[in-house]
Amino acid sequence: HVQLVESGGGAVQTGGSLRLSCASSRYNYSSYCMGWFCQAPGKEREGVAAIYTGGSTATYADSVRGRFKISRDNVKRMVFLQMNSLKVEDTAMYYCAAVRADGRSCVRDEYAYWGQGTQVTVS
Numbered sequence: 001h002v003q004l005v006e007s008g009g010g011a012v013q014t015g016g017s018l019r020l021s022c023a024s025s026r027y028n029y030s031s032y033c034m035g036w037f038c039q040a041p042g043k044e045r046e047g048v049a050a051i052y053t054g055g056s057t058a059t060y061a062d063s064v065r066g067r068f069k070i071s072r073d074n075v076k077r078m079v080f081l082q083m084n085s086l087k088v089e090d091t092a093m094y095y096c097a098a099v100r101a102d103g104r105s106c107v108r109d110e111y112a113y114w115g116q117g118t119q120v121t122v123s
Contacts, residue, residue, distance in 0.1 A: 002027050002113040004096045009118030012086055016122070020081040022096030022115060030054075033099050033106030034072055034079040038092035038120075048094070049081060050106040059107050064090075086122045093117040 003025035012018055020036065035050040049070035051058040058070045069082040079096060097111035 001025070002032075002098055004098060004113055004115035006094065006096045006115045006118040009094060009120045011121040011123065014086060014088060014122055016086050018083045018086065018120060020083065020094055020096075020118060020120075022079045022081075024077040024079075024098065026077070029077040030074040031101055033101045033108075033111075034070075035097045035099075035106065035111055036070060036079075036081045037095045037097055037111075038090075039095070039117075040089075040092040043092075045095070047107070047109075051079065052106050053101050083120070086120075088122050091120060091122050093119050 005023045008018060008020040030053055033050055036048040037045050038048050039045040047061055048064055049058060049060045049068055051070045051072050055072045067085045072079045095117045096115040098113040099111040
């Protein structure tokens with residue numbers, strides 16, 4: 001059973017930075033795509049960033065490209081989201097998610113495992 005626990009959210013002013021972390025339970029972590037998603041009140045959940053198993057390839061939503069950076073540590077089974085130049089519109093609950101890569105794209109909606117989320121508020 002895969003368990004994901006996010007941390008690092010909080011309240012920050014426009015232009016500030018936050019670093020989100022996601023710790024994963026013991027499983028074949030390096031075989032999984034890891035992603036960050038966000039959901040603002042009244043809006044649908046959307047993908048923010050995804051990182052492939054080796055950690056060298058990542059994808060980003062257009063709204064965050066150049067400001068956010070996703071990274072992973074396969075030894076510690078953790079994934080991170082460095083968020084810079086934060087905007088009010090980045091305010092949302094941020095979720096870490098995992099899905100087996102199986103040779104497919106990590107840009108998918110059907111991630112299998114989800115954390116409880118961490119709130120990011122930018123004002």
